Amino acid sequence: MRRGVSRIGLSSVEPAERKPDALAPVRGENGAASPMRVHLIRLPADTTASHGCSAVLALHAAAIAHNLDCVLTTLDPEGPHQLRIALRRFRVALRVFRPVMEKKANTELTEAARALGGIVGELRDADVMIDEIIAPAARDQPAVMEALNAWRQEVRGRVRAKLLAMGTPAFTVELARKAATGAWSKRRDGGGQPAAWVIAAAIEAFREKAALGAARLPHLSHQELHRLRKDVKALRYGTDLAAAAGLTPAEAVRPLKRLQDLLGYANDMVVLEAFDPPVSGQGEALREACARIRAGRAGALADAVASAAALWRELSRAH
Numbered sequence: 001m002r003r004g005v006s007r008i009g010l011s012s013v014e015p016a017e018r019k020p021d022a023l024a025p026v027r028g029e030n031g032a033a034s035p036m037r038v039h040l041i042r043l044p045a046d047t048t049a050s051h052g053c054s055a056v057l058a059l060h061a062a063a064i065a066h067n068l069d070c071v072l073t074t075l076d077p078e079g080p081h082q083l084r085i086a087l088r089r090f091r092v093a094l095r096v097f098r099p100v101m102e103k104k105a106n107t108e109l110t111e112a113a114r115a116l117g118g119i120v121g122e123l124r125d126a127d128v129m130i131d132e133i134i135a136p137a138a139r140d141q142p143a144v145m146e147a148l149n150a151w152r153q154e155v156r157g158r159v160r161a162k163l164l165a166m167g168t169p170a171f172t173v174e175l176a177r178k179a180a181t182g183a184w185s186k187r188r189d190g191g192g193q194p195a196a197w198v199i200a201a202a203i204e205a206f207r208e209k210a211a212l213g214a215a216r217l218p219h220l221s222h223q224e225l226h227r228l229r230k231d232v233k234a235l236r237y238g239t240d241l242a243a244a245a246g247l248t249p250a251e252a253v254r255p256l257k258r259l260q261d262l263l264g265y266a267n268d269m270v271v272l273e274a275f276d277p278p279v280s281g282q283g284e285a286l287r288e289a290c291a292r293i294r295a296g297r298a299g300a301l302a303d304a305v306a307s308a309a310a311l312w313r314e315l316s317r318a319h
Contacts, residue, residue: 033069035078040244052195053097057179060090065172077127080120087117092237096202105184123159126152138289147279196245206235217309222270229263262308
């Protein structure tokens, strides 16, 4: 029997008490679900790690369920975008609160979020390549764009089929319930230490890990740049939690977002080199378009890496 994400040990959770429609999707005028961002709440200074973990996991569970609805019912590219972000933020939260969570529960939730992110990532990557990278340079090639959009529809159908086959909608309901019950917490210590302490320790660990790659930034391979970008994302999302706990101003997140974007520019070049989807009759035209884009970005790539290195040095001095 295939092991789906709906079978990761959440089925025994009892329904949690909550306000009616607290997790109901927000819908637009046409009745379709509208993508939503994760909005963290303020964690008072006396918030325990256990209570902080419950609140943070519940917020992410709601965003995951909501954006999954968007992916399954709309063509809005923000749906897969916000779903993947919510899953990544969720995984960072699991890393932050690992000290107060049962190891098995933390591992299962992390693996499930990684699996879902891998599935929806295929559609998000297609959206980015088509809408943000190729379309601006191929406006005068309608046949190429038509073929790319037809391929994207195939990707969307495949992604939706995988999500449904894995029981993902049911999983998101169970996730919300488990987050609210606190069934994941370590019973030995109850997570009574301040949430701020746990978050601060995690942020320092994220910073140290990112620093290992950032120190060699101009000399990193494409693969190493990609890993550094993931480390910077973890630091950025962790810093969001630190801001929610009053440990740092919200403005501290902005330079990390800028650094992430600069590293993303370099990653786009790598993806572009390998981009060769099955576009009927337009393969050669697409390859030529991609070659033009790479040529036009070649100089800017070095500038992006240099700017990222300078920004990291500035952040390190400020820290």
